Amino acid sequence: MAHRETEILRPVGTGPANGEIAQRLLVSEATVKTHAKRLMSTLSLASRVQAVVAAHESGLVAPGAHRVTGEHPDAGTYGR
Structure with a gap:
């Protein structure tokens, strides 16, 4: 899997829409869709x-x- 496909798979795994992923990665929604289709095919x-x-x-x-962040809600709170 290509690096960009991995970059797309991570946020896809947390559930945001393609538009949200595009805004976060500073790419177009069409680019997100293309990479998502490729990774799904791969x-x-x-x-x-x-x-x-x-x-x-x-x-x-x-x-x-x-x-939204892709982080666990308790990340960084252990030991506080």
Whole structure:
């Protein structure tokens, strides 16, 4: 999988829409869609739900990751 496809898979795994991903990565929504289609083809995925599962199973996204930031809501709070 190409670097940019990995950059797209991580936020796809947390659930935001293509437009939100595009804003965060400073690319067009069409670019996000293109990379998402390519990564789904590369990974033989039939749906975005499968892409979410793949992102979690690969470790790109931690369980409970925040939809917008991609970080776990408790990240950095341990030991406080």
